[in-house]
Amino acid sequence: MSGAVSETPLLSIRDLSVAFTQGPQETLAVDRVSFDIAKGETVALVGESGSGKSVTALSVLKLLPYPAASHPTGQIIYGGKDLLSASDDELRKARGNEISMIFQEPMTSLNPLHTIEKQIGEVLKLHRGMGENAARARTLELMNQVGIRDPEKRLSSYPHQLSGGQRQRVMIAMALANEPNLLIADEPTTALDVTVQAQILELLARLRKENGMSMLFITHDLGIVRKVADRVCVMTGGRIVESGRTKEIFENPQHAYTRHLLAAEPKGEPPALDTSAETVIKGDDVKVWFPVKKGFLRRTVDHVKGVDGVDITVRAGQTLGVVGESGSGKTTLGLALSRMISSKGEIRYRGENIDTRSFREMRPLRREMQIVFQDPYGSLSPRMSVAEIIQEGLKIHEPGLSATERDRVVVDVLQEVGLKPETRFRYPHEFSGGQRQRIAIARAMVLKPRFVMLDEPTSALDMSVQAQVVDLLRDLQKRHNLAYLFISHDLKVVKALANEVIVMRAGKVVEAGPAEQIFNHPKTDYTRALMAAAFDIEAVPGGVVAD
Amino acid sequence: MSEFQVEAEVEKVRDQAQRGWLSPINKRRWESFKANRRGYWSLWIFLILFVLSLFAEFIANDKPVLASYKGEILVPALVDYPEEKFGGFLAVTDYRDPFIQEEINANGWMIWPPIRYSYRTVNSEIPEAAPAKPSWLYDEETRCQRYSGGVEDPRCTMGNWNWLGTDDQARDVLARVIYGFRISVLFGLILTAASAVIGVTAGAVQGYFGGWTDLLFQRFIEIWSSIPVLYLILIIAAVLPPGFFILLGIMLLFSWVAFVGVVRAEFLRARNFEYVSAARALGVPNRTIMFRHLLPNAMVATLTFLPFILNGSITTLTSLDFLGFGLPPGSPSLGELLRQGQRNLNAPWLGITGFLSLSIMLSLLIFIGEAVRDAFDPRKTFK
Numbered sequence: 041m042s043g044a045v046s047e048t049p050l051l052s053i054r055d056l057s058v059a060f061t062q063g064p065q066e067t068l069a070v071d072r073v074s075f076d077i078a079k080g081e082t083v084a085l086v087g088e089s090g091s092g093k094s095v096t097a098l099s100v101l102k103l104l105p106y107p108a109a110s111h112p113t114g115q116i117i118y119g120g121k122d123l124l125s126a127s128d129d130e131l132r133k134a135r136g137n138e139i140s141m142i143f144q145e146p147m148t149s150l151n152p153l154h155t156i157e158k159q160i161g162e163v164l165k166l167h168r169g170m171g172e173n174a175a176r177a178r179t180l181e182l183m184n185q186v187g188i189r190d191p192e193k194r195l196s197s198y199p200h201q202l203s204g205g206q207r208q209r210v211m212i213a214m215a216l217a218n219e220p221n222l223l224i225a226d227e228p229t230t231a232l233d234v235t236v237q238a239q240i241l242e243l244l245a246r247l248r249k250e251n252g253m254s255m256l257f258i259t260h261d262l263g264i265v266r267k268v269a270d271r272v273c274v275m276t277g278g279r280i281v282e283s284g285r286t287k288e289i290f291e292n293p294q295h296a297y298t299r300h301l302l303a304a305e306p307k308g309e310p311p312a313l314d315t316s317a318e319t320v321i322k323g324d325d326v327k328v329w330f331p332v333k334k335g336f337l338r339r340t341v342d343h344v345k346g347v348d349g350v351d352i353t354v355r356a357g358q359t360l361g362v363v364g365e366s367g368s369g370k371t372t373l374g375l376a377l378s379r380m381i382s383s384k385g386e387i388r389y390r391g392e393n394i395d396t397r398s399f400r401e402m403r404p405l406r407r408e409m410q411i412v413f414q415d416p417y418g419s420l421s422p423r424m425s426v427a428e429i430i431q432e433g434l435k436i437h438e439p440g441l442s443a444t445e446r447d448r449v450v451v452d453v454l455q456e457v458g459l460k461p462e463t464r465f466r467y468p469h470e471f472s473g474g475q476r477q478r479i480a481i482a483r484a485m486v487l488k489p490r491f492v493m494l495d496e497p498t499s500a501l502d503m504s505v506q507a508q509v510v511d512l513l514r515d516l517q518k519r520h521n522l523a524y525l526f527i528s529h530d531l532k533v534v535k536a537l538a539n540e541v542i543v544m545r546a547g548k549v550v551e552a553g554p555a556e557q558i559f560n561h562p563k564t565d566y567t568r569a570l571m572a573a574a575f576d577i578e579a580v581p582g583g584v585v586a587d
Numbered sequence: 588m589s590e591f592q593v594e595a596e597v598e599k600v601r602d603q604a605q606r607g608w609l610s611p612i613n614k615r616r617w618e619s620f621k622a623n624r625r626g627y628w629s630l631w632i633f634l635i636l637f638v639l640s641l642f643a644e645f646i647a648n649d650k651p652v653l654a655s656y657k658g659e660i661l662v663p664a665l666v667d668y669p670e671e672k673f674g675g676f677l678a679v680t681d682y683r684d685p686f687i688q689e690e691i692n693a694n695g696w697m698i699w700p701p702i703r704y705s706y707r708t709v710n711s712e713i714p715e716a717a718p719a720k721p722s723w724l725y726d727e728e729t730r731c732q733r734y735s736g737g738v739e740d741p742r743c744t745m746g747n748w749n750w751l752g753t754d755d756q757a758r759d760v761l762a763r764v765i766y767g768f769r770i771s772v773l774f775g776l777i778l779t780a781a782s783a784v785i786g787v788t789a790g791a792v793q794g795y796f797g798g799w800t801d802l803l804f805q806r807f808i809e810i811w812s813s814i815p816v817l818y819l820i821l822i823i824a825a826v827l828p829p830g831f832f833i834l835l836g837i838m839l840l841f842s843w844v845a846f847v848g849v850v851r852a853e854f855l856r857a858r859n860f861e862y863v864s865a866a867r868a869l870g871v872p873n874r875t876i877m878f879r880h881l882l883p884n885a886m887v888a889t890l891t892f893l894p895f896i897l898n899g900s901i902t903t904l905t906s907l908d909f910l911g912f913g914l915p916p917g918s919p920s921l922g923e924l925l926r927q928g929q930r931n932l933n934a935p936w937l938g939i940t941g942f943l944s945l946s947i948m949l950s951l952l953i954f955i956g957e958a959v960r961d962a963f964d965p966r967k968t969f970k
Contacts (some may be wrong), residue, residue, distance in 0.1 A: 378868065380864070380867065380868060402870070403870040403872075404870075406868065406869060406870030407869075407870065409868075410868065410869075411864075411865065411868040413861045413864065413865055414861070415861055418860060418861035418862060419861035419862050419864075419865045420862055420865075421862040421866075421879075421880050423883045424879075432866065432869055432871060433869035433870065433871075436869065436870050436871060436872075437870065480865070483865070483869070487869070
């Protein structure tokens with residue numbers, strides 16, 4: 041996959057620095073970074089969040105929030121000109137025409153008020169001066185190219201009518217509309233399912249070959265880098281610590297940080313499967329149907345079946361992994377089991393029927409059934425200190441404790457999750473993502489639960505932090521004999537934690553059984569496709585998974 | 588006490604020293620508030636004016652602030668002494684009466700406030716028929732012609748000047764402006780605070796519970812807010828004597844609606860935040876969730892609205908006074924001053940004073956409001 045490397049690079053970044061000014065403070069986000077991208081080459085910028093990789097990419101098109109952002113040093117040379125000192129007019133000509141960009145979040149980077157046709161057509165009309173008909177013809181051609189089925193029907197769709205993968209395809213079509221020389225892809229697959237990720241990566245590789253363009257690929261996922269990049273630049277703390285050919289970096293990493301990144305995959309074995317352990321939660325034919333109402337009297341005409349008849353058993357000291365694509369009903373199932381949303385079907389907690397209890401009647405049980413949420417940035421109230429966050433549940437479930445006793449408990453639990461006790465007077469924004477997730481885990485653990493629902497607790501975290509959180513969870517489980525319901529689309533993490541797995545699709549269980557059996561001998565095509573996408577980043581021919 | 592508890596105590600003290608009494612986010616807000624120079628200065632000017640006007644009795648009053656009479660220290664500004672005390676026969680002492688003044692000065696002393704008129708004091712010594720021009724427009728002789736001693740009379744001092752003239756009932760305009768400013772601001776503040784409490788609560792309940800609660804409340808509010816407030820006040824004014832608190836009550840019935848929209852929207856948005864779900868999963872009761880987790884989110888929107896609602900309340904009171912349906916006759920009010928200005932075009936000091944005091948007050952509040960909005964804008968960067 042090596043492109044022909046010509047003498048003069050297409051884009052050359054020399055000593056680029058980026059500084060952000062806020063009030064009297066100035067922070068250096070990127071510190072004298074240099075690299076080249078040759079024609080037809082794919083360069084990957086790899087690093088954890090906060091390493092400055094996205095900021096570097098955004099400065100190529102000067103998309104940073106100036107004047108808060110500034111470039112103390114550096115040049116970005118494209119076509120013999122320095123883009124940093126180029127006028128707004130010159131930049132506008134380059135943006136979306138010669139250099140275009142795909143962003144991470146396909147949900148928010150399309151305008152929800154315009155049709156697909158209008159959004160793709162706009163780029164064509166703006167830069168090419170195309171008329172209505174010519175633009176429509178080209179739009180259809182592009183939509184075919186990026187693999188959107190029935191493009192004629194999709195022309196008048198609005199973004200919310202498309203799935204995440206389709207939206208990202210539309211974004212790619214917009215980026216490709218003017219046949220750019222350079223495509224900057226900023227984590228284009230991070231927000232997507234693994235199966236869709238594989239399809240999008242394949243699409244990008246194909247388009248790159250067909251159009252002969254160069255690509256600057258920003259990601260934190262080394263698996264993807266290995267798959268798509270010719271050359272890699274490893275970034276941390278705003279600097280490039282190592283760069284070179286992909287193969288060389290993966291086989292012979294020189295810098296300690298690169299080695300640390302490569303070694304960061306979640307490891308370890310789940311606890312041994314023990315079907316005789318006490319059943320903590322058991323769901324029988326659990327259904328969550330959302331009514332579709334129509335007409336003047338809002339009569340229920342149909343149901344969206346979020347969860348459609350699932351049998352599930354979670355045992356003490358064991359982890360049940362729930363996997364599937366987004367929209368398959370994993371989280372809904374978890375919320376129904378912990379009685380956060382209403383459902384049909386029997387749910388028993390330690391033999392006691394809880395599916396008829398009201399929210400108020402559930403309150404005494406809440407301390408034994410805890411939830412850890414996906415996003416550690418969203419799940420902690422920004423206005424409360426760590427101690428207040430952790431104490432909140434204690435105040436309700438153990439009102440007898442005095443302030444000093446509560447403080448004592450908080451100190452203990454913080455140490456248990458590996459945080460220093462003196463951090464309890466700080467506020468969440470002072471912590472990194474991994475530390476925040478530890479706080480969220482501490483909040484659940486302080487109540488000494490028996491059952492914990494873990495809703496994608498690692499997917500918002502960097503790879504190396506994921507491994508630490510997985511280790512922590514496994515350690516806590518062993519110590520307190522906890523029953524975990526582990527919901528994730530990341531099969532690598534599931535493999536390291538779960539000893540039983542159910543695979544869900546469209547609200548139904550496709551396959552269930554011991555983890556080992558599912559990972560080594562998947563029975564259904566769907567499970568096999570999930571495995572291929574997660575472990576080898578390979579797309580399966582259409583039809584098996586969503587697109 | 589274990590070792591790390593001691594350590595933690597040390598850390599706590601250090602942390603607090605670093606933080607001061609403002610959390611970092613509030614510190615940042617204060618910084619960006621100060622960065623808006625106009626708003627910052629407006630806040631100071633307004634605060635000084637407001638605090639001064641709170642002590643209006645000591646600035647403009649027809650009673651001395653402090654007096655000594657036959658060895659007894661009296662505070663006439665705060666306590667009503669019957670005139671018998673000084674050898675008179677009225678129930679309330681008229682300290683402006685030359686007889687009483689002479690009596691007190693003969694047996695002690697008295698300190699007058701800088702302006703010797705209250706808002707309802709009729710100045711019977713004005714040189715021409717009311718409304719009289721500001722005193723500094725007359726020469727000394729004309730100014731003092733009505734005093735028994737003429738220019739030599741002890742009452743012919745700066746303290747008895749009408750700095751901004753008098754109105755058509757010979758009352759001092761400056762005194763009325765000071766008292767009128769106070770009553771307007773207090774009315775605005777009380778009305779805004781009370782409507783904020785009611786409006787935020789109603790919006791919070793609607794936004795948090797959503798569904799039928801929200802639907803029914805919203806329809807109720809639509810009907811409620813379509814009642815014409817002005818006509819209602821006219822009708823009620825015909826039945827009840829209009830007073831400060833009755834007006835406040837009637838206007839409160841309708842003004843809380845303004846807050847419901849923003850607060851409801853914030854609660855609708857924030858009730859699905861993960862930390863709210865997390866609190867629900869901990870078993871935290873609804874009331875606590877609303878108060879502790881959701882209200883701070885809605886506070887930003889509410890605070891941004893507050894100065895504008897405050898201004899609106901003041902303007903409404905002024906316009907009611909202007910129309911004659913506001914505070915009871917004789918009360919100091921800027922609206923009434925404007926009405927006098929409109930009726931007495933030959934006395935431009937009335938209209939000009941009314942216009943200037945209102946527009947300065949409202950502008951100060953709007954400038955402060957703008958700065959508050961800046962301060963709460965998380966995207967605002969400043970140098």
